[in-house]
Amino acid sequence: xxxxxxxxxxxxxxxxxxxxxxxxxxxxxxxxxxxxxxxxxxxxxxxxxxxxxxxxxxxxxxxxxxxxxxxxxxxxxxxxxxxxxxxxxxxxxxxxxxxxxxxxxxxxxxxxxxxxxxxxxxxxxxxxxxxxxxxxxxxxxxxxxxx
Amino acid sequence: xxxxxxxxxxxxxxxxxxxxxxxxxxxxxxxxxxxxxxxxxxxxxxxxxxxxxxxxxxxxxxxxxxxxxxxxxxxxxxxxxxxxxxxxxxxxxxxxxxxxxxxxxxxxxxxxxxxxxxxxxxxxxxxxxxxxxxxxxxxxxxxxxxx
DNA sequence: GCTTCATGTAACTTCATATGTTACGATTCG
DNA sequence: CGAATCGTAACATATGAAGTTACATGAAGC
Numbered sequence: 001x002x003x004x005x006x007x008x009x010x011x012x013x014x015x016x017x018x019x020x021x022x023x024x025x026x027x028x029x030x031x032x033x034x035x036x037x038x039x040x041x042x043x044x045x046x047x048x049x050x051x052x053x054x055x056x057x058x059x060x061x062x063x064x065x066x067x068x069x070x071x072x073x074x075x076x077x078x079x080x081x082x083x084x085x086x087x088x089x090x091x092x093x094x095x096x097x098x099x100x101x102x103x104x105x106x107x108x109x110x111x112x113x114x115x116x117x118x119x120x121x122x123x124x125x126x127x128x129x130x131x132x133x134x135x136x137x138x139x140x141x142x143x144x145x146x147x
Numbered sequence: 148x149x150x151x152x153x154x155x156x157x158x159x160x161x162x163x164x165x166x167x168x169x170x171x172x173x174x175x176x177x178x179x180x181x182x183x184x185x186x187x188x189x190x191x192x193x194x195x196x197x198x199x200x201x202x203x204x205x206x207x208x209x210x211x212x213x214x215x216x217x218x219x220x221x222x223x224x225x226x227x228x229x230x231x232x233x234x235x236x237x238x239x240x241x242x243x244x245x246x247x248x249x250x251x252x253x254x255x256x257x258x259x260x261x262x263x264x265x266x267x268x269x270x271x272x273x274x275x276x277x278x279x280x281x282x283x284x285x286x287x288x289x290x291x292x293x294x
Numbered sequence: 295g296c297t298t299c300a301t302g303t304a305a306c307t308t309c310a311t312a313t314g315t316t317a318c319g320a321t322t323c324g
Numbered sequence: 325c326g327a328a329t330c331g332t333a334a335c336a337t338a339t340g341a342a343g344t345t346a347c348a349t350g351a352a353g354c
Contacts, residue, residue: 002309002310002311002339002340002341002342003232003234003235003236003237003238003341004235004236004237004340004341005236005237005238005239005341005342006341006342007236007255008236008237008238008239008248008251008252008255009239011251011254011255012239012245012247012248012251015247015250015251016247019247025299025300025301026300026301027300032245032247033239034239034240035342035343036342036343036344037300037301038302038303038343038344038345039341039342039343039344041301041302041303042302042303042342045301045302045303055300055301055302056300056301056350056351057299057300057301057302057349057350057351057352058298058299058300058301058350058351058352058353059298059299059300059351059352059353060299060300060351060352061299061300061301061350061351061352062300062301063301074254074258084235084236085150085235085236086234086235086236086262087150087233087234087235088150088151088231088232088233088234088235089150089151089152089154089155089231089232089233090150090151090152090155091152091155092152092155092156092159092180092181092182093181098159098179099282099285099286099289100159100162100163100166100179100282101155101159102282102285103162103278103281103282103285104155104158104159104162104278105155106281107158107221107273107277107278107281108154108155108158110269111221111266111269111270111273112266114265114269115233115262115263115265115266115269116262118261118262118265119258119259119262122257122258122261122262123258126254126258130254131250131251131254134250134253134254135246135247135249135250138246138249138250139246142246149310149311149312149313149338149339149340150312151311151312152312152313153312153313172328172329172330173329173330174329182313182314183313183314183315184329184330185314185315185316185331185332186313186314186315188330188331188332189313189331189332192330192331192332202329202330202331203321203322203329203330204320204321204322204323204328204329204330204331205321205322205323205324205327205328205329205330206322206323206324206327206328206329207322207323207328207329208321208322208323208328208329208330209329209330210330
């Protein structure tokens, strides 16, 4: 199954932007992500609607984070992307007449509902600042390993 | 994203088989599920490999459960289907050189890993017998509502 | 103003994959 | 032998993320 990697993408982009002074163009971000600038604009546009970033046109234009790193959570980003489905496994029919299928759906909803609640809770706790801190740690470690 | 509904399908099929004396044909199961008999054979074939069901050809042939209902767990069925991915959200790149992407992957792996562990634990606890019991309860309730 | 650099966005293509369908061979029962 | 049934390959369809092309819009600098 093809997985939605937009959350991964925007996190990657936002952290690069956080490490970078001034604006970054769609082209530069696309290079960081190994993708196409139009894809960047499309995806970042969703974050702009939530006021997390802004963009400017023309020379010296590009993208910039407008929110506090320690205020932006994975949950918010997931919402900004339109709350894509977490799970790749689902029902065959949403509102079945058949009682057998109802029992099956109930059992699956139970398990997946619990897992989703856990994910949402975790997502609400993790901020961009947390990721930036982890990145900085990895950066120090790599540097130390070189010396 | 298109979700894999095979787990839902096999549960539905197995419960119908459990309620039914003797073998059920792929055609009959396909009608229960609202799908095609070839899809049924394809999917049930995976369960046969694990010894959960068997099939006979010719007239009076069809499918039959060979395992104990209270021994078969959702976990086993998920395994029999080849352990399809639980999540529809993933990394953009599996083993990135970029430290930013490594930090992103680590954070996502953390959250999704925990959710997956929870799901596997739940799946290991739920048996076909549990579902059959829940179905019977729904059946009684519908009957009571009619009277 | 003109040129250049950048975003905004529509339209289209590509790719992956679950699901559905057709076709036909193999096996079993009566 | 003939009908019923599974086994399986090959092909078709559908969906949605991701990538691409094309062009319009707007801003900065000369």
